[in-house]
Amino acid sequence: MSRIEAQTRETAEALGENYKYGFITQLEVDKAPKGLSEEIVRLISAKKREPKWLLEWRLKAYARWKTMTPPSWAKISHPPIDYQELHYYAAPKSQNAPKSLDEVDPELLRAYEKLGVPLMERERLAGVVSSNVAVDAVFDSVSVATTFKDALAEKGILFCSFSEAVREHPEIVRAYLGSVVPQGDNYFAALNAAVFSDGSFAYIPPNVRCPMELSTYFRINEAKTGQFERTLVIADKGSYVSYLEGCTAPTREENQLHAAVVELVALQDAEIKYSTVQNWYPGDRDGKGGVYNFVTKRGDCREKNAHISWTQIETGSAITWKYPSCVLRGDGSSGAFYSVAISNNKQQVDSGTKMIHLGKNTKSRIISKGISAGQSSNAYRGLVRVHPKAEKARNFTQCDSLLLGPDASAHTIPYIDAGNPSCQLEHEATTARISEDRLFYCRQRGLSEDDAIALIVNGFCREVLQKLPMEFAAEAQNLLGLSLEGSVG
Amino acid sequence: MTTPLLTLDNLHVAVEGKPILNGLHLAINDGEIHALMGPNGSGKSTLAFALAGREGYEPRKGEMRFQKRDLSALAPEERARLGLFLGFQQPVDIPGLGVMPFLRAALNAKRQARGEEEISPADFLRLCRGAAERLGISEELLRRNVNDGFSGGEKKRLEILQMTILKPRLAILDEIDSGLDIDALKLLGHAVNALREDGMAALLITHYRRLLEHLALDKVHLLRDGKIARRGGAELAEIVEREGYAA
Numbered sequence: 001m002s003r004i005e006a007q008t009r010e011t012a013e014a015l016g017e018n019y020k021y022g023f024i025t026q027l028e029v030d031k032a033p034k035g036l037s038e039e040i041v042r043l044i045s046a047k048k049r050e051p052k053w054l055l056e057w058r059l060k061a062y063a064r065w066k067t068m069t070p071p072s073w074a075k076i077s078h079p080p081i082d083y084q085e086l087h088y089y090a091a092p093k094s095q096n097a098p099k100s101l102d103e104v105d106p107e108l109l110r111a112y113e114k115l116g117v118p119l120m121e122r123e124r125l126a127g128v129v130s131s132n133v134a135v136d137a138v139f140d141s142v143s144v145a146t147t148f149k150d151a152l153a154e155k156g157i158l159f160c161s162f163s164e165a166v167r168e169h170p171e172i173v174r175a176y177l178g179s180v181v182p183q184g185d186n187y188f189a190a191l192n193a194a195v196f197s198d199g200s201f202a203y204i205p206p207n208v209r210c211p212m213e214l215s216t217y218f219r220i221n222e223a224k225t226g227q228f229e230r231t232l233v234i235a236d237k238g239s240y241v242s243y244l245e246g247c248t249a250p251t252r253e254e255n256q257l258h259a260a261v262v263e264l265v266a267l268q269d270a271e272i273k274y275s276t277v278q279n280w281y282p283g284d285r286d287g288k289g290g291v292y293n294f295v296t297k298r299g300d301c302r303e304k305n306a307h308i309s310w311t312q313i314e315t316g317s318a319i320t321w322k323y324p325s326c327v328l329r330g331d332g333s334s335g336a337f338y339s340v341a342i343s344n345n346k347q348q349v350d351s352g353t354k355m356i357h358l359g360k361n362t363k364s365r366i367i368s369k370g371i372s373a374g375q376s377s378n379a380y381r382g383l384v385r386v387h388p389k390a391e392k393a394r395n396f397t398q399c400d401s402l403l404l405g406p407d408a409s410a411h412t413i414p415y416i417d418a419g420n421p422s423c424q425l426e427h428e429a430t431t432a433r434i435s436e437d438r439l440f441y442c443r444q445r446g447l448s449e450d451d452a453i454a455l456i457v458n459g460f461c462r463e464v465l466q467k468l469p470m471e472f473a474a475e476a477q478n479l480l481g482l483s484l485e486g487s488v489g
Numbered sequence: 490m491t492t493p494l495l496t497l498d499n500l501h502v503a504v505e506g507k508p509i510l511n512g513l514h515l516a517i518n519d520g521e522i523h524a525l526m527g528p529n530g531s532g533k534s535t536l537a538f539a540l541a542g543r544e545g546y547e548p549r550k551g552e553m554r555f556q557k558r559d560l561s562a563l564a565p566e567e568r569a570r571l572g573l574f575l576g577f578q579q580p581v582d583i584p585g586l587g588v589m590p591f592l593r594a595a596l597n598a599k600r601q602a603r604g605e606e607e608i609s610p611a612d613f614l615r616l617c618r619g620a621a622e623r624l625g626i627s628e629e630l631l632r633r634n635v636n637d638g639f640s641g642g643e644k645k646r647l648e649i650l651q652m653t654i655l656k657p658r659l660a661i662l663d664e665i666d667s668g669l670d671i672d673a674l675k676l677l678g679h680a681v682n683a684l685r686e687d688g689m690a691a692l693l694i695t696h697y698r699r700l701l702e703h704l705a706l707d708k709v710h711l712l713r714d715g716k717i718a719r720r721g722g723a724e725l726a727e728i729v730e731r732e733g734y735a736a
Contacts, residue, residue: 402585432584436544441581441635444541445595445651446569446602455594459634460585 032089038062041194044089048163048197051170061183061193068187074350075379075411076319078292086226086257088195148212158203159214162230165201172203176234180263180300180327188259188294188321192228196261199229204239204270213469215244226257233263235270237303242273242469256281256291258317264299266306268330272299273309275468276324280316285374287346290318297324298354301333301362309336310353311467318347323381325354328362328393335364338464343376343408352382352413357393357423366397369461372408379411386423393423401431402460404453492557493518494690495540495659501550502532502539509535511715512551517659517690522681522704524693524726527712528734533694534578536712537663541575542568556658569595570602572658576648576665578694582636588647591635592617592654599655620653624676641668649680656684660691666700678703698730 032043041062045055152159158169165173183193200216216231235241258280266272283290299308310324326335337353355364364384372378386393401410412429434456442452493516502510509532517523527533538546540553542565553560560568597607621631626646636644645668652660666674681691681704693700709725710717713734719725
């Protein structure tokens with residue numbers, strides 16, 4: 001066994017043992033019975049005291065889902081998911097619509113503290129924590145706390161749980177829900193539309209620059225429970241918002257299902273920056289356990305000169321199936337996708353983006369960095385489509401893959417559909433291996449193998465890491481280290 | 490008598506089961522410049538890799554002592570931090586790793602091993618820019634990834650830059666002169682001479698005498714069939730050039 005091979009094995013072992021978010025929080029839970037049926041959909045809607053229109057919307061999605069089959073085109077494999085074996089609703093029992101942070105179960109607050117999520121705005125006000133992030137925390141199926149609501153409300157910014165938005169701002173929710181990702185968009189989006197339990201909602205009024213990062217923190221705690229959250233962000237004309245999303249789950253032997261939907265709407269001259277650090281439990285080194293992450297994320301640049309960018313650091317999940325996309329509808333609008341996807345052990349990643357150019361002079365930029373170690377498989381799958389009316393559309397795509405060890409694989413699968421002769425599309429792709437001779441070169445200069453790999457990986461991802469808001473950049477860099485520990489110091 | 494900086498005693502190295510070095514003896518003192526010449530396949534690069542600790546080049550027999558330490562017991566990075574530097578014949582490119590962050594990390598690894606403070610970014614920048622300028626290495630090259638898209642000559646200049654910044658006790662330069670023009674050869678000569686004044690020793694592996702003209706050689710060794718076939722002073726290099734390796 002060569003050194004790098006041995007190193008990769010060690011890495012794999014280290015990762016399985018080092019998932020530091022693997023703890024389970026003991027809470028009394030209000031759980032729906034196992035299985036999926038029209039009754040369960042009705043139950044979820046009733047639990048949340050939803051208006052009739054939303055129940056009907058869910059039922060329509062459920063009826064649609066029943067007729068659909070799971071997609072089979074992705075470069076992933078897993079045993080079929082038994083949807084009747086899952087719970088579709090779980091809420092911490094003590095959590096009866098907290099009115100303020102004081103009413104939140106201390107056990108929950110402790111759980112988030114362990115995760116490093118800054119929920120305690122009091123501390124910030126007292127100057128203890130120098131954080132500039134408003135957080136909406138989602139625990140299993142429900143949103144448990146939203147911070148800094150008052151500070152945001154002064155600017156007219158709405159930031160709350162999805163359920164609260166349905167109650168307090170039904171007209172906005174109704175106008176935009178499903179307008180970017182329709183109920184029947186795909187198998188997992190339809191499932192989400194039927195059973196989604198909570199999520200985050202943000203609305204930025206015209207010409208307001210959101211003064212802080214908005215953030216959602218997702219945590220799956222309960223066993224055998226699917227998490228189906230829904231996020232809706234609307235940036236009205238001329239506004240700006242930067243939104244962060246983080247995810248973790250406990251170490252469990254069985255697989256957990258996560259099927260979220262994120263819809264972004266940017267109106268004229270508005271800008272949305274959406275960043276994700278995804279660190280769901282990836283399973284152990286033999287591929288046992290881990291989250292199945294089937295997520296639909298899409299942004300709509302609905303009017304002129306709108307801008308949406310997706311930045312993601314993907315290190316977790318046993319399976320990642322995720323294509324944050326931009327529909328560039330407004331003339332002059334632009335979309336971007338910056339991604340670092342790390343896979344190790346037996347993780348499977350099939351991720352990428354879709355840039356749909358509909359308007360004139362629309363621009364998109366795709367920078368994808370895939371790092372595969374262990375026996376993992378890491379595929380970039382991307383679509384650039386230029387509609388016949390999208391005069392002078394432009395895209396630049398760059399996909400770089402870095403392989404660690406002999407058993408990891410990387411794949412680049414671009415789809416390009418140029419419907420207008422005036423468009424300009426560029427695609428660049430590279431694959432490099434951190435080979436024995438490259439490591440030897442570094443070691444000959446006095447660097448340890450771990451330090452060399454850390455430097456190489458950080459350099460490789462630099463372009464994407466730079467796109468992250470400051471609050472997340474350090475966390476992301478740590479995460480890169482943690483995910484490749486053993487080969488990264 | 491003082492102990493030599495490097496002592497090779499009856500060194501045997503096989504690569505993929507094939508014997509390459511067969512009982513090599515060599516001693517280099519502080520501040521000495523040695524040249525190792527020999528035909529292709531005589532084992533020159535194998536010796537360089539064995540000294541630096543490359544996997545697959547471990548000695549089967551014999552001893553390698555550097556600053557009284559048994560080199561075989563040390564990892565490549567430990568040897569490097571002790572001051573053993575290998576200028577590669579074919580330097581590899583390293584995607585994702587910038588020249589400056591690489592050099593700074595290497596310098597700090599060495600300083601740390603000696604119990605010294607890390608160099609400040611400003612001091613490093615000054616050091617690096619100064620050395621690069623003297624070697625005719627452009628700012629643009631410093632901003633690239635290590636050897637990424639470098640020409641053969643640029644790669645060799647970067648090797649010299651690394652040597653200059655890391656200030657080794659012993660530099661093993663494996664055909665550092667191939668791909669270098671006359672001007673660059675002169676710069677290399679200056680660099681080695683300057684470091685030698687601080688006590689650096691060097692083992693130059695080369696086919697040609699032209700590099701050696703810029704340096705005051707202490708000893709020349711002629712390698713044949715994995716052994717030193719002949720030893721001499723600078724005059725041996727001239728004889729080899731005139732009469733070939735059969736001399």
